Amino acid sequence: MRPLVGHGRVTERGGAVSAPVERRWAGGAVAFDRRAWVCDDATLDWTSPSHLIVLTEAGGTGATEVRVDGGGPYAGRDAPGALSFVPAGVRRRGSYRRADLSYAALWIDPALGETLSGCAGLSAPQAFVNGEDPVIAALLTGLRDAVGDGIDPGAAYVEHMTALILLRLSALGGGPPPTDAGAALSRRALARIVDHVEDHLGDDIALVDLAGLLDMPVDRFARRFRAAMGVAPYAYVLERRVRRAERLLGERRRSLAEIALACGFSSQSHFATAFRERTGRTPGAYRAEIAARS
Numbered sequence: 022m023r024p025l026v027g028h029g030r031v032t033e034r035g036g037a038v039s040a041p042v043e044r045r046w047a048g049g050a051v052a053f054d055r056r057a058w059v060c061d062d063a064t065l066d067w068t069s070p071s072h073l074i075v076l077t078e079a080g081g082t083g084a085t086e087v088r089v090d091g092g093g094p095y096a097g098r099d100a101p102g103a104l105s106f107v108p109a110g111v112r113r114r115g116s117y118r119r120a121d122l123s124y125a126a127l128w129i130d131p132a133l134g135e136t137l138s139g140c141a142g143l144s145a146p147q148a149f150v151n152g153e154d155p156v157i158a159a160l161l162t163g164l165r166d167a168v169g170d171g172i173d174p175g176a177a178y179v180e181h182m183t184a185l186i187l188l189r190l191s192a193l194g195g196g197p198p199p200t201d202a203g204a205a206l207s208r209r210a211l212a213r214i215v216d217h218v219e220d221h222l223g224d225d226i227a228l229v230d231l232a233g234l235l236d237m238p239v240d241r242f243a244r245r246f247r248a249a250m251g252v253a254p255y256a257y258v259l260e261r262r263v264r265r266a267e268r269l270l271g272e273r274r275r276s277l278a279e280i281a282l283a284c285g286f287s288s289q290s291h292f293a294t295a296f297r298e299r300t301g302r303t304p305g306a307y308r309a310e311i312a313a314r315s
Contacts, residue, residue: 027069035061050130083119095150146190173287180228205248
């Protein structure tokens with residue numbers, strides 16, 4: 022059970038781990054890993070250059086003991102819904118007995134985190150072991166479900182999710198709330214973003230690139246965009262992709278796979294899922310309706 026990122030030592034007795042489901046975004050700055058793990062006894066001594074968030078999805082351990090440098094020891098059990106966070110560069114030492122669980126883990130390069138957070142007063146997140154937070158758990162679960170369905174949610178979604186997680190971790194550590202939370206983008210700024218999205222729907226639109234157009238930190242841009250449009254930037258991009266797909270489905274010369282690519286979806290299955298969620302029918306059924314009407 023070797024962690025995906027970092028270095029150290031792991032020893033196990035009676036261990037078995039499923040093939041990991043791994044994904045990476047932003048040039049590897051964000052990495053996702055999901056596994057099932059069974060083990061009689063294991064010890065771990067590990068340090069990672071990335072922040073680590075781990076969610077226990079199902080199952081648990083008979084006994085867990087963990088010590089994170091700079092924090093107090095933890096003694097208890099892993100259980101469904103338990104959430105742990107270890108900051109980048111912090112040593113983690115743990116022992117586990119009678120493990121039979123599945124977990125999802127997210128690694129975040131702190132350099133990317135600084136770019137995404139953009140809050141001068143953002144406090145350094147503090148480590149915790151087997152705590153609870155429904156917001157972070159829901160974000161990780163959503164990413165897990167998308168990856169499990171073979172869908173790549175795209176750079177904008179992952180960057181927005183990463184910024185939300187880091188802001189949440191800071192808030193849990195007593196950090197100050199972000200400034201200008203209720204301010205909306207100006208009409209001119211919003212028009213610039215809308216035009217850029219329309220011109221690049223076929224590309225992998227990154228949240229950091231949209232924020233860069235306005236020379237604005239990502240978290241501030243996301244808040245102000247939502248205040249202006251009523252939806253998060255990645256949700257807006259997905260909506261515009263579906264609307265363009267509706268128009269292209271009327272062109273019989275294009276296959277569904279070609280339309281998915283032209284509209285910036287990561288795959289035809291991602292296209293079908295997003296289209297059905299927003300229109301109530303599959304792309305094929307929508308095309309058949311257009312043909313019947315004409």
